Amino acid sequence: MSHIVTVIPGDGIGPEIMDATLAVLEKLDCGLEFETHQAGLRAMEETGELIPDATMESIRRTDACLKGPLTTPVGEGFRSINVQLRRLFDLYANVRPVLTVPGTKAHYEKVDIITVRENTEGAYLAADARFTDDGERAESKMVATRKGCRRVVRYAFEMALKMGRKKVSIVHKANILKMVSGMFLEEARAIAREYPQIESNELIVDNTCMQLVMNPWQFDVIVTTNLFGDIISDLCAGLVGGLGLAPGANIGDNEAIFEAVHGSAPDIAGQGVANPCALMLGAALMLGYLGQEEKARMLRTAIRATIAARDHITPDLGGGHSTAEFGKAIASRIQ
Numbered sequence: 001m002s003h004i005v006t007v008i009p010g011d012g013i014g015p016e017i018m019d020a021t022l023a024v025l026e027k028l029d030c031g032l033e034f035e036t037h038q039a040g041l042r043a044m045e046e047t048g049e050l051i052p053d054a055t056m057e058s059i060r061r062t063d064a065c066l067k068g069p070l071t072t073p074v075g076e077g078f079r080s081i082n083v084q085l086r087r088l089f090d091l092y093a094n095v096r097p098v099l100t101v102p103g104t105k106a107h108y109e110k111v112d113i114i115t116v117r118e119n120t121e122g123a124y125l126a127a128d129a130r131f132t133d134d135g136e137r138a139e140s141k142m143v144a145t146r147k148g149c150r151r152v153v154r155y156a157f158e159m160a161l162k163m164g165r166k167k168v169s170i171v172h173k174a175n176i177l178k179m180v181s182g183m184f185l186e187e188a189r190a191i192a193r194e195y196p197q198i199e200s201n202e203l204i205v206d207n208t209c210m211q212l213v214m215n216p217w218q219f220d221v222i223v224t225t226n227l228f229g230d231i232i233s234d235l236c237a238g239l240v241g242g243l244g245l246a247p248g249a250n251i252g253d254n255e256a257i258f259e260a261v262h263g264s265a266p267d268i269a270g271q272g273v274a275n276p277c278a279l280m281l282g283a284a285l286m287l288g289y290l291g292q293e294e295k296a297r298m299l300r301t302a303i304r305a306t307i308a309a310r311d312h313i314t315p316d317l318g319g320g321h322s323t324a325e326f327g328k329a330i331a332s333r334i335q
C-alpha cells in the first residue's frame with residue numbers, strides 16, 4: 001500500500017541530509033509519496049510564519065512526517081519549533097534507539113538501548129517561564145499529569161512486548177522531586193505490574209548516567225520523563241559513536257514525526273559533510289511505523305554494511321567524503 005509522507009527539510013544541515021535520505025528511500029522503492037513543506041527559520045523567511053498552516057495541515061492529513069533538524073535560538077528568541085510540534089500534535093512518546101555499529105569510533109561494543117522519553121510535559125516545557133520585573137529571578141513551572149505518565153510508560157512496555165525486549169528500566173528523581181517525579185514513578189510501578197513477562201527495575205537519573213557509562217549492557221529499554229530522557233538519549237548516542245547515528249520517533253495517537261536526534265549543526269552547515277545516517281535511521285523507524293518492516297531492515301542493513309566497510313564515510317566517522325557520496329554508497333547496497 002502506498003503512503004504519503006510530509007517532508008520538512010529543516011535548517012542548517014537539514015536539506016543536505018534530507019536529500020541523501022530521500023534518494024535512499026527512492027532506491028528502496030517502498031511506494032512512498034512525498035509532500036515537502038517548511039517549518040522553522042526557512043519557513044519564517046518564506047512565509048513569515050515558523051509553522052505555516054499548510055505544514056500543519058499536511059502533517060495532520062498524511063501518514064507520517066520526516067523532519068530535518070530545526071534551529072532554536074539559545075537563551076532568547078522564539079520557542080523551539082520541535083517542542084511546539086510535539087505539543088500541537090500531542091506526540092507523547094519520543095522513542096530513541098541506539099545500537100553499536102561496527103566500524104565507528106564507539107567506545108563500547110554491542111550496546112542496544114531504546115530510550116522512551118515523555119515528550120509533552122515536565123521541566124523541558126518551561127511552562128509559564130518568566131523573569132521577575134527586576135530581572136533578578138527566573139522561574140518556570142514543572143507540570144506532570146497522571147495521564148501523561150501512564151501513557152508513555154504503557155507505550156514503553158507495549159513496545160518492549162512487541163519487539164521481544166526483555167527489560168524496562170524506569171528512570172526518575174523521586175527522592176528529590178517527590179511530587180512531579182514521584183507521581184511518574186508511582187504510575188510506572190502500577191503499569192509495570194501489568195506486564196509480569198517483562199522484567200523491570202527503578203533507577204535514579206544520576207545513578208543511571210553513571211551506570212550507562214560503567215555497564216551499558218545492563219540496559220534494554222529505558223522509560224523516563226522529558227528532560228531526563230533528552231539528556232540520557234544523548235548520552236546513549238555517545239556510547240555508540242555519536243549523534244550522527246541516533247534517530248528519534250515522536251509518536252502520538254494520530255500523527256508521528258521521525259527525525260535525527262541531532263540538531264542543525266550550524267558549524268558544518270553548507271559544507272556537504274554532514275552524516276546522513278541518523279536521519280536515514282529515522283526514516284527506517286518511519287518505515288516500521290508504516291508497516292514496512294522488511295524495507296526498514298534493508299535500509300538498516302545497508303547503513304551498517306557501508307559503515308563497517310568504511311565506504312565513503314563522512315568526517316565525523318573518520319572518513320573524508322561528502323554527504324552525497326556517503327548516501328550513494330549506502331544506496332548502492334540496497335538490492
Ligand SMILES: NC(=O)c1ccc[n+]([C@@H]2O[C@H](COP(=O)([O-])OP(=O)(O)OC[C@H]3O[C@@H](n4cnc5c(N)ncnc54)[C@H](O)[C@@H]3O)[C@@H](O)[C@H]2O)c1
Nearest residue numbers: 069070071072082244261262263264265267268274275316
Ligand atoms: N530535533 C531537532 O530539530 C534539534 C535537536 C537538537 C538541537 N536542535 C537545534 O540545533 C541547533 C544546533 O544545536 P547544537 O549545536 O547544540 O547541536 P547539534 O546536534 O546541531 O551539533 C552538535 C555537534 O554535533 C555535530 N553534528 C550534529 N549532527 C551531525 C551530523 N549529522 N553529522 C556530523 N556531525 C554532526 C555538529 O557539527 C556539532 O559539532 C540549535 O538551534 C538547537 O536548538 C534541533
